[in-house]
Amino acid sequence: MSGVYKAEYIWMDGAEPTQKLRSKTKIVPLGHEPPLWGFDGSSTNQAEGHASDCVLKPVFQCHDPVRGAPNKLILCEVMNIDMTPHRTNTRAKLVEVAKQYTGHEMWFGIEQEYTFFDGIKPLGWPDNGFPAPQFGYYCGVGADEVFGRDIVEEHLDKCIDAGLKIAGINAEVMPAQWEFQIGPMGPVEASDHLWMARFLLYRVAEDYGVSATLNPKPVKGDWNGAGAHCNFSSKQMRESIDVCIAAAKALGERHELHIENYGDGIEERLTGKHETCSYRQYKYGVSDRGASVRIPWQVAQDGKGYIEDRRPCANVDPYVVCRLITETVCSRIPG
Numbered sequence: 001m002s003g004v005y006k007a008e009y010i011w012m013d014g015a016e017p018t019q020k021l022r023s024k025t026k027i028v029p030l031g032h033e034p035p036l037w038g039f040d041g042s043s044t045n046q047a048e049g050h051a052s053d054c055v056l057k058p059v060f061q062c063h064d065p066v067r068g069a070p071n072k073l074i075l076c077e078v079m080n081i082d083m084t085p086h087r088t089n090t091r092a093k094l095v096e097v098a099k100q101y102t103g104h105e106m107w108f109g110i111e112q113e114y115t116f117f118d119g120i121k122p123l124g125w126p127d128n129g130f131p132a133p134q135f136g137y138y139c140g141v142g143a144d145e146v147f148g149r150d151i152v153e154e155h156l157d158k159c160i161d162a163g164l165k166i167a168g169i170n171a172e173v174m175p176a177q178w179e180f181q182i183g184p185m186g187p188v189e190a191s192d193h194l195w196m197a198r199f200l201l202y203r204v205a206e207d208y209g210v211s212a213t214l215n216p217k218p219v220k221g222d223w224n225g226a227g228a229h230c231n232f233s234s235k236q237m238r239e240s241i242d243v244c245i246a247a248a249k250a251l252g253e254r255h256e257l258h259i260e261n262y263g264d265g266i267e268e269r270l271t272g273k274h275e276t277c278s279y280r281q282y283k284y285g286v287s288d289r290g291a292s293v294r295i296p297w298q299v300a301q302d303g304k305g306y307i308e309d310r311r312p313c314a315n316v317d318p319y320v321v322c323r324l325i326t327e328t329v330c331s332r333i334p335g
Contacts, residue, residue: 009023097323116212138172150208222274234330238304238306243334251329291310
């Protein structure tokens, strides 16, 4: 491919209650940055047909590991034609809040759970009935307990090749359920990298004829849901467990607001069972996976570190969860 590269423009649409990823390809001359580009917002629930133009503003780019060099993945904010942020643009709001509290030096690490589906059933599940009850699947090994590892390994390689800050992977508690971790990074960076990793997950699974869902309760009944546990710390939290506890208490003061914004279907996942605290209740504790917010045991032992908000659903918008945590915590603890 001489003199040009393929730029895959990626953005979040206006689907409700959970935004979906969209993408399209632009051919760009080598040595040129990807320009602003328009799209039909009436086809993505982001505009009316009589005034359908929306604008894609490139904000983050990385190597395209699917197409290879010199091609790029281009994450975009959606803008109105007057270049104000579109109503569906949640990234712009996070950028403002992150700048406001830059002195706190917030770090985020997000654990993204997801479930592979083969048609209408989870990958590897029998056509009739259910697999064995949950036990051997978490971090399991063997064809009778692990489904989709080839997709997971390729996704991991693609994320590394793209330059994304992916920290690890593991099989999760429900069969066909997996997790990858992004971070630790600043709130905007962690969110950008998570969206890109989600895109690559969908794109890689597509080649296998498998879908990856972020549904927080993909299978009803006695099966674990899927979350996006959010680990975070400020500079002061990394120096004192007292500040970690203060942050945990601050989150409890705005519990209802966070629950409203932590992903559609949260009441089906946060039931008080399957390693969750009920969405109607807020509590924190050391090493407690049945709490809303967990203080890891090593943090209690070291007397400093970070805490884990276990409430966000797998389908949460990371721009929203990082903004809310930053606002709630930084407005109530010292910077």
